[in-house]
């Protein structure tokens with residue numbers, strides 16, 4: 124079958140890779156000059172299969188006031204004249220209940236663990252893939268007792284759901300956190316403890332996406348990338364997509380996969396489809412490690428500050444901040460300064476903080492934090508969108524499941540709770 128994948132971020136790349144492996148003829152389209160130039164470029168680098176807790180949880184209600192008022196808070200809201208933003212925020216608040224958060228966790232864990240299995244398969248099948256992959260393990264640290272207690276409950280909930288198996292999570296006190304990650308010494312007195320998950324990984328999402336696309340092209344010369352190609356609209360006839368108009372002309376295929384990140388809703392709005400996806404703008408810094416003892420070897424998440432740290436190929440990557448400020452892709456000096464100050468406070472000697480590479484990206488977020496996969500009202504249009512803060516982590520399972528559906532197979536992982544409402548897989 125001829126399949127066009129719309130968008131070459133990590134989600135489009137993973138989908139294209141599996142489609143090519145299944146023998147389809149794949150065309151991957153993107154407006155940039157290469158793969159993964161938007162949200163998938165310099166993200167946190169965490170493959171966080173077991174730590175999938177959504178942003179929308181009941182704890183949000185007590186944090187709302189500081190988030191709205193403090194200029195250095197990890198979340199910022201700037202109202203826009205955009206009904207989509209308001210609708211998204213209301214849906215987000217509606218998702219901030221214990222029941223919804225637990226339900227989302229359950230669905231994301233299923234997809235996360237399926238991704239971990241696929242990553243193992245991929246590494247076995249393609250040992251030459253080079254994307255700075257490390258089985259680093261992950262430590263989430265907490266700065267107040269209430270959050271740590273709540274994290275402990277989450278660990279219990281997850282182990283009841285999954286059984287302990289190989290993916291055990293352990294609650295540690297502050298001293299034990301510093302013992303397994305000595306680079307945290309500087310904030311020893313500020314943290315009360317953490318959750319350690321030895322089976323989480325880190326890697327470079329940009330290089331991962333490029334590697335998958337290289338493999339896609341290696342499968343057959345009929346698999347191609349069309350870069351510098353702006354998608355303008357999808358053409359429909361009845362309940363079928365019959366082509367894609369781009370600035371470089373019309374493209375046609377038998378099936379189409381939408382993987383356009385936070386621009387996906389705009390592409391399908393003319394088709395009377397409404398996708399509840401809005402950008403959550405984040406920032407990252409990357410710098411060569413100056414003192415190996417001062418930089419973390421585990422991937423570390425500072426829960427209260429909402430910042431993740433990873434060591435990627437001799438560099439420290441710190442990523443965080445979730446600003447609900449529309450589609451503005453500019454790097455705001457003040458927000459970048461907040462991220463640098465936070466990183467410097469946690470790992471002061473790790474890098475030269477005057478020499479960091481600054482980056483911003485828009486997470487394609489749904490209010491609940493669940494991606495939307497699979498079927499649409501159009502028989503040959505498929506969705507792989509809305510992965511929010513976990514797109515790198517969930518890319519393989521999402522790509523595999525959508526490729527299964529296009530091939531007429533049941534998806535290898537159940538997609539309940541992860542589809543467009545009203546459209547079972």
Ligand SMILES: Cc1cc2nc3c(=O)[nH]c(=O)nc-3n(C[C@H](O)[C@H](O)[C@H](O)COP(=O)(O)OP(=O)(O)OC[C@H]3O[C@@H](n4cnc5c(N)ncnc54)[C@H](O)[C@@H]3O)c2cc1C
Pocket residue numbers: 129130131132133134135152153154155159160161162163164165166167168169170171352353354355382383384385386387390403404405406407431442443483484485486487508509510511512513514515516517
């Ligand atoms: C600061 C930050 C830190 C993060 N950290 C992590 C992490 O540690 N672990 C993790 O799992 N996830 C993380 N994420 C989330 C992850 O990066 C995203 O979920 C993921 O990159 C989304 O991938 P995507 O392919 O859906 O979107 P994108 O990477 O944005 O790709 C969409 C593509 O569609 C193309 N496109 C859209 N519209 C058009 C059009 N009209 N014409 C042509 N092309 C079009 C775009 O050019 C783009 O290349 C982080 C995100 C941010 C911002």
